[in-house]
Amino acid sequence: MSQTILIETNEDLKKIFALNLQTFVGTDVIHRKNAEDALELLRILPQVALIIAKCKVGNEETALKIHQYIKNEGLNTQLLVIGECPGLADETLCLQEPVSWEILIKQAASHLGVTLQDATTKVKPDYFPVGIYYFYDIQRTPCDVYIRIKKGHNDYQYVKRIHSKDIFDKQDIQKYEDQGLQEFFIPKDYIQYFTTFVTNNLVAKLEREDLTLEDRILTTANAHEIVRDKIQQMGLDQAAIDLSDASINSMVKSVKHSPEVSNLLKFVFSNKVSYAYQHCHLLALMCHYVLSKQSWYKQEHLEILSFVSFFSDVTIKSHQQMQISALKELAESSLTDEEKHQVMNHAADAVAILDHxxxxxxxxxxxxxxxxxxxxxxxxxxxxxxxxxPLSKVFIIADCFVKTLLNPAMPSSKREILPLLYARFTNPSYQKIIKALEQKFQ
Ligand SMILES: [Fe+2]
Incomplete structure (x- = not known):
């Protein structure tokens, strides 16, 4: 999928543009604040296909700066300007404001070589899919909820399954899942309202002090899925920020009182916790193990490493991509070039997202x-x-340990994993960290 950088200062337009670019043009949208911010990303991701930028952000000549950079570097990146920009009018298409999203996607499609017809003939979705995990921690929804039934080629029917006044619990949702349902559908006018409702409910639940440890882990796991989903669909918005804050705090709490690794593994496997969260939680736990053996350890360090672990693979889409922890594994994997590229860049991409x-x-x-x-x-x-x-070193060892532990093709006992780590990370401070982990297990 192509990537598009969007620089739009109006929060509402930002969401509408991103959603429609993603839906109709099939391009991944990355939000940036201004030219400086966008160019920083472009230095690491020169293959970005399109930049849609406001002519000016504050006093900054945003579009002009980006245009200069693309020209100087000889990049193939296309530029589409929102607002009149006299200095650029001869060289670049500048859309007169206010710009409707229909116009914007038409132009974006044409700049990206997706033919106009492709973009305009796609049926505008009246319903948006949401993963079934959005429903695990709510007992009602603020709107009606549908399932989709296939009637023929590209022909679907939406059937109302949950009414806005219905009360349900996790078992009810589980029944749908047991039948193979992976997503429900929300009418497009309610999608924002729905995700805000779910997010607020989850934040409130995660902030409760009386959650059992099991409930806390499962709720944080769901919140983690939702944050990942939101970031990959729409970028990091305020709801995702609030939910990530509540989740990280909750994760720190549960890590400090965690059962030992083998029991924790049994619990996450039997409750079908996603690979992404298994990795995230165990990683934070291993960091906690190592940190607790360091004389310089402060609570702040666990918070930092939990934060990093929560966001570390946020841009990666598949389980297979997440398992990779070395260049050799990446080269030998069956991933497509694009998927490999996502894995190669995922740390830099996550940092770019965290700018906001x-x-x-x-x-x-x-x-x-x-x-x-x-x-x-x-x-x-x-x-x-x-x-x-020093904290990066702790993270690297913990990450490699967890990835090995969770990989069915690799050894799964501490006794077998630790020698692999000693052999790979030969520098003295890494050896000390592995030692600290080993002591924690004795
Ligand atoms: Fe990573």
Whole structure:
């Protein structure tokens, strides 16, 4: 899928444009604040196909700056300008404001080489799919909910399944899942309302002090899925920020009182927790194990590493992609070139997303960028150097341990995994971290 950077300052337009670009043009939308912000990303992702930018953001000559950069670097990236921009009118298409989303997608489609017909003849969806996990922690919905039945080729019928006044519980939802249902459908006018409702409910639940440990882990796992889904569909919005904050706090709480690894594994497997959250939670737990053995340990460190672990693979889509922890594995995998590219860049991409998260400190971004041993967030280092931040080193060891543990093709006992880590990470401070992990298991 192509990637498009969108620089739009109006929050409502931002959402409408992104949703429709994604739906009708089939391009992945990445939000950026201004030219500086966009160029920073373009330096790591020069293959971005299209940039849609406001002519000006504040006093910044946004479109002009981007145009200059593309020209100087000889990039193939296309530029589409929102608003009149006299300095560029001869070279680039500048859409007069106010710009409707219909016009915007038509132009975006034509810039991306998706023929106009492709974009306009696609049926505008009246319903949006939402994963079944959106329903695990709510007992009612603010709108009617539908399932989709296939009638013929490209012909679907939507049947109302949950009325807005119905009360249900997780068992009711489970029954649909047992029948193979993976998503419900929400009428398009209610989608924003629905996801906000679910998010608010989840935040309230995660903030409760009386949750059992099991309920806390399962609720955080669902929240993690929803944050990932929202970020991959729409970018990081306020609801995703609020939900991620509540989830990370909840995860820190549960990690501190976690059952030991084998019982925790049994619990997450028998409750069908997603691979993404199994990895995220176990990773935070292993970081906690190592940190608790360090003389310099402070609560803040666990919070930082939990934050990084929550967002570390947020842009990666498939389980297979998430399992990779070395260049060799990536090269030997059956992933497509595009999927490999996503894996290669995922740390840098996650950092770019966190630019819009107010809680993401420079400290967090550094550790995330170095989370696979590289300082630019691209690729994997087989044997990372001593130059990295001490917290990055803890994260790298914990991540490799967890990925091995969760990979059915790899050893699953601590006794077999630790020697693999000692052999791969040979620098002294990494050996000490592995030792700390080993002591924790004794
Ligand atoms: Fe990662």
């Amino acid at each position: 998260h107010p809680e993401a400190s420079e400290y967090i971004k550094t550790v995330l960028l170095q989370s696979h041993g590289k300082t630019d967030g691209i690729g994997f280092e087989e044997n990372p150097t001593e130059e990295l931040h």
